[in-house]
Amino acid sequence: MFRTALLLAALLPASLLCGLSGIPPAAHAATEAPPQDAVLLTVTTPAGVTRLDRAALNALEATEFTTSTIWTEGPQTFRGVRMTTLLAHLGITRGAVHLTAANDYTITIPVQTFRPDGAILAYSRNGAPMSLRSKGPLWMVYPYDSSPDFQTEVIYSNSIWQLERLSVTE
Numbered sequence: 001m002f003r004t005a006l007l008l009a010a011l012l013p014a015s016l017l018c019g020l021s022g023i024p025p026a027a028h029a030a031t032e033a034p035p036q037d038a039v040l041l042t043v044t045t046p047a048g049v050t051r052l053d054r055a056a057l058n059a060l061e062a063t064e065f066t067t068s069t070i071w072t073e074g075p076q077t078f079r080g081v082r083m084t085t086l087l088a089h090l091g092i093t094r095g096a097v098h099l100t101a102a103n104d105y106t107i108t109i110p111v112q113t114f115r116p117d118g119a120i121l122a123y124s125r126n127g128a129p130m131s132l133r134s135k136g137p138l139w140m141v142y143p144y145d146s147s148p149d150f151q152t153e154v155i156y157s158n159s160i161w162q163l164e165r166l167s168v169t170e
Helices: 002-011 014-021 054-058 083-089 153-158
Strands: 039-045 048-053 063-067 076-082 096-101 106-110 120-125 139-141 163-169
Touching (some): 039 054, 048 054, 076 083, 076 139, 083 120
Antiparallel strands (some): 039 048, 076 120, 096 106, 120 139
């Protein structure tokens, strides 16, 4: 029996083996090409794991805005990817997003609450990449000055910095 299993594993394509195991083939493979640089964000969905480096994030449509924050002095200019754009790129349309920082701070946000004029996953502040010490390399920020909707305790607690992992549950 063991020899038969080894023979099958050696001869059959991985996609067929995945089907035989009862696990969809997509759950076994990353949905993106492997990163060439340091991984900034690891995304886990029911379909698999995607690792995004700076180049992958820069390849997505960028947004920039200037706003003040309760954590910094004076207005700051943030550049990054809208969360709605990132979620659409990853094929995430429902469920909840669990975001986890380097220090294991975790928040959960329902997918439907992200707005096209809201949060961005910022990868630069004032024209420079953010280090771990300066709340980077990824910080989910909102255009706080643009609306009272973005000046609530919930929004402030959702403004996760040093973001490393994002996982989705349906």
